[in-house]
Amino acid sequence: MIRACCIGWPVTHIRSPLIHGFWLAQYGIEGAYTREAVEPGDVARFLHSLADRDLAGCNVTIPHKEAAFAAMDEVDPGAVAVGAVNTVWREAGRLVGMNSDVVGFLKNLDDHVPAWEGEVAHALVLGAGGAARGVVHGLLSRGVPLVTLANRSLGKAEAIAAAHPGAIRTHDWQGLPAALGDVDLLVNTTSLGMSGHPSLDLPLETLKPSAIVSDIVYVPLVTDLLARAAARDHHIVQGLGMLLHQAVPGFARWFGVTPEVTPELYEHLAADVRGR
Numbered sequence: 001m002i003r004a005c006c007i008g009w010p011v012t013h014i015r016s017p018l019i020h021g022f023w024l025a026q027y028g029i030e031g032a033y034t035r036e037a038v039e040p041g042d043v044a045r046f047l048h049s050l051a052d053r054d055l056a057g058c059n060v061t062i063p064h065k066e067a068a069f070a071a072m073d074e075v076d077p078g079a080v081a082v083g084a085v086n087t088v089w090r091e092a093g094r095l096v097g098m099n100s101d102v103v104g105f106l107k108n109l110d111d112h113v114p115a116w117e118g119e120v121a122h123a124l125v126l127g128a129g130g131a132a133r134g135v136v137h138g139l140l141s142r143g144v145p146l147v148t149l150a151n152r153s154l155g156k157a158e159a160i161a162a163a164h165p166g167a168i169r170t171h172d173w174q175g176l177p178a179a180l181g182d183v184d185l186l187v188n189t190t191s192l193g194m195s196g197h198p199s200l201d202l203p204l205e206t207l208k209p210s211a212i213v214s215d216i217v218y219v220p221l222v223t224d225l226l227a228r229a230a231a232r233d234h235h236i237v238q239g240l241g242m243l244l245h246q247a248v249p250g251f252a253r254w255f256g257v258t259p260e261v262t263p264e265l266y267e268h269l270a271a272d273v274r275g276r
């Protein structure tokens with residue numbers, strides 16, 4: 001029996017057991033994936049006791065991702081760029097961590113718009129939180145020539161830009177509609193549009209017809225931004241695919257099978273999002 005879990009505080013909202021449980025059944029693996037509520041301040045101790053708890057590894061969610069990063073013996077470049085870890089495994093007595101949001105975002109984009117890399121000369125990323133750092137790192141790692149970062153608190157966007165000298169422009173939030181004209185990929189990484197939050201009131205009239213519009217918010221499955229973009233015939237990329245793809249590296253490390261993100265898995269999670 002191989003065991004893994006997700007740690008957070010609280011943990012009741014976490015959907016990753018649905019994903020990993022689906023794959024364990026699909027691949028006939030004798031394994032278990034549970035939620036573990038870990039108090040803030042207890043993260044490093046929990047992670048260093050993975051072997052004693054007979055856990056192959058874990059996912060890490062809010063508010064523990066930065067504390068987990070600090071507890072690792074080794075991390076991938078995505079985790080360094082974000083300053084946070086969401087996937088942990090054991091390797092020869094060492095704790096290894098990665099930030100799989102970066103590959104999750106990129107794989108989701110690859111799935112929905114396979115030719116995007118050749119088409120995107122300028123990406124505009126909205127937001128400057130943890131998710132934005134991962135998205136920006138992912139886009140730059142794929143060679144996007146120009147990334148513009150816009151955020152309500154401009155200083156946070158400027159801090160991310162300073163960590164990537166010469167690669168990122170920043171833009172103030174109020175003047176955003178004027179910035180859309182030459183954008184090939186628009187990505188919302190703010191919490192605007194999420195169920196229970198205000199919507200993202202950004203007029204899309206100045207966006208090129210060929211522009212791709214991606215929203216990493218996945219509750220609801222189609223945000224108001226994506227609905228308006230779809231109505232204008234833009235290619236749209238929903239956030240749920242990113243959640244599914246970011247789960248792949250952990251499952252592969254812990255359970256020894258690289259799982260597929262299938263339409264059946266998507267529907268399994270989508271039904272849960274619609275039902276809650």
Ligand code: NAP
Pocket residue numbers: 101104126127128129130131132151152153156189190191192194198216217218239240242243244246
């Ligand atoms: P975060 O670190 O808290 O950042 C939130 C961002 O939203 C900040 O840029 C913040 O701007 C902005 N924001 C919040 N309220 C705003 C408002 N009223 N007007 C303008 N901007 C506002 O959160 P995060 O971890 O980056 O996550 C952001 C979103 O991504 C969440 O909805 C989360 O569920 C989603 N997400 C999805 C996936 C996935 O797998 N699909 C993965 C990670 C995250 P300020 O800096 O000005 O506060």
